[in-house]
Amino acid sequence: MSRIAPLSPPYAPEIQEQFDRIMRGAPPLVLFRVMAGQERAWEKFRGGSLLDRGPLSMREREIVIDRTCALNRCEYEWGVHVTAFAEAAHLSEEQVRATVHGGADAPCWSEAEKAMLAAVDALHHRSTLSEAEFAGLKAHYDEAKILEIIQLCGFYRTVSYLANGLALPLEPNAARFPS
Numbered sequence: 001m002s003r004i005a006p007l008s009p010p011y012a013p014e015i016q017e018q019f020d021r022i023m024r025g026a027p028p029l030v031l032f033r034v035m036a037g038q039e040r041a042w043e044k045f046r047g048g049s050l051l052d053r054g055p056l057s058m059r060e061r062e063i064v065i066d067r068t069c070a071l072n073r074c075e076y077e078w079g080v081h082v083t084a085f086a087e088a089a090h091l092s093e094e095q096v097r098a099t100v101h102g103g104a105d106a107p108c109w110s111e112a113e114k115a116m117l118a119a120v121d122a123l124h125h126r127s128t129l130s131e132a133e134f135a136g137l138k139a140h141y142d143e144a145k146i147l148e149i150i151q152l153c154g155f156y157r158t159v160s161y162l163a164n165g166l167a168l169p170l171e172p173n174a175a176r177f178p179s
Contacts, residue, residue: 006033055144062089066099071124072160079174112140
């Protein structure tokens with residue numbers, strides 16, 4: 001059970017509308033139900049505007065999110081994303097596993113993806129990018145994509161803190177970390 005109780009249905013009409021928009025009609029995640037119970041927290045969470053697609057492809061976005069969640073040991077959010085998006089993002093089983101157990105230079109990634117993963121790893125471990133890491137990103141991504149990568153890392157680190165700190169129960173149908 002979550003350390004803060006999630007909202008239970010029926011939801012207020014404006015909350016239901018927000019859940020429907022985010023979840024496209026599927027039942028809302030426990031994370032969203034907990035956050036929506038606190039109006040200020042929910043508004044700030046949604047105000048991050050990183051629940052939309054942005055300039056990255058779905059594949060790029062999911063690699064960043066999956067790796068960030070894996071580095072933060074957030075099985076909750078990693079599992080939600082792998083289940084919901086890995087297939088549509090054309091992530092192979094080997095690549096999904098590598099988000100948890102592989103290095104940024106794993107052979108399953110393209111050169112652009114290796115540069116992106118190296119940046120995700122650097123941001124996680126050092127909260128900065130070296131000149132070489134930034135140059136690696138710049139060789140493959142424009143400025144809008146670079147900013148999105150950095151913002152996604154920060155946003156999903158926060159999501160990981162929320163899910164882990166609140167001890168959210170794993171979603172029943174979500175993937176689990178590979179052993």
